[in-house]
Amino acid sequence: MKHQLLLATVLLGAPLAHAATIEVKMLNRGEGGAMVYEPDFVKLAPGDSIKFLATNQTHNAASMPEIIPAVAKPFMGKIDEEIAVTFTEPGLYGIKCLPHYAMGMVMLVQVGDAPLSALQVPASVPAKAKKRLQDIAARGGQQ
Numbered sequence: 294m295k296h297q298l299l300l301a302t303v304l305l306g307a308p309l310a311h312a313a314t315i316e317v318k319m320l321n322r323g324e325g326g327a328m329v330y331e332p333d334f335v336k337l338a339p340g341d342s343i344k345f346l347a348t349n350q351t352h353n354a355a356s357m358p359e360i361i362p363a364v365a366k367p368f369m370g371k372i373d374e375e376i377a378v379t380f381t382e383p384g385l386y387g388i389k390c391l392p393h394y395a396m397g398m399v400m401l402v403q404v405g406d407a408p409l410s411a412l413q414v415p416a417s418v419p420a421k422a423k424k425r426l427q428d429i430a431a432r433g434g435q436q
């Protein structure tokens with residue numbers, strides 16, 4: 294009986310132990326220029342999370358309806374809200390800051406093995422945001 298309890302504890306604990314949380318700063322200015330997420334690219338395994346830090350004020354993090362796996366749940370943080378988002382569905386996710394979307398404040402999240410070459414940025418996305426997303430994909434996610 295004692296052994297069975299121990300085994301159950303270990304099995305339940307296993308997924309939590311392996312899930313990672315990556316911190317992303319929301320900044321007025323970073324190495325990538327003005328109005329940036331830092332880092333602006335994150336690669337995750339399904340079940341990993343990102344915590345968006347309100348390092349500077351007047352930013353938020355929201356999923357882009359144009360770039361999200363069809364089965365994934367959209368999210369929208371409030372301005373200055375630090376949110377932790379768990380990404381369970383494999384695929385590519387575009388993240389945007391609503392006040393600075395037109396200034397190109399976006400980032401890309403790759404979950405699982407979804408190829409960056411599959412990124413499709415529709416014409417409805419503002420030019421600076423589109424360019425930043427395409428630049429991230431072109432450099433293969435490297436800084």
Ligand SMILES: [Cu+2]
Nearest residue numbers: 352390393398
């Ligand atoms: Cu912003």
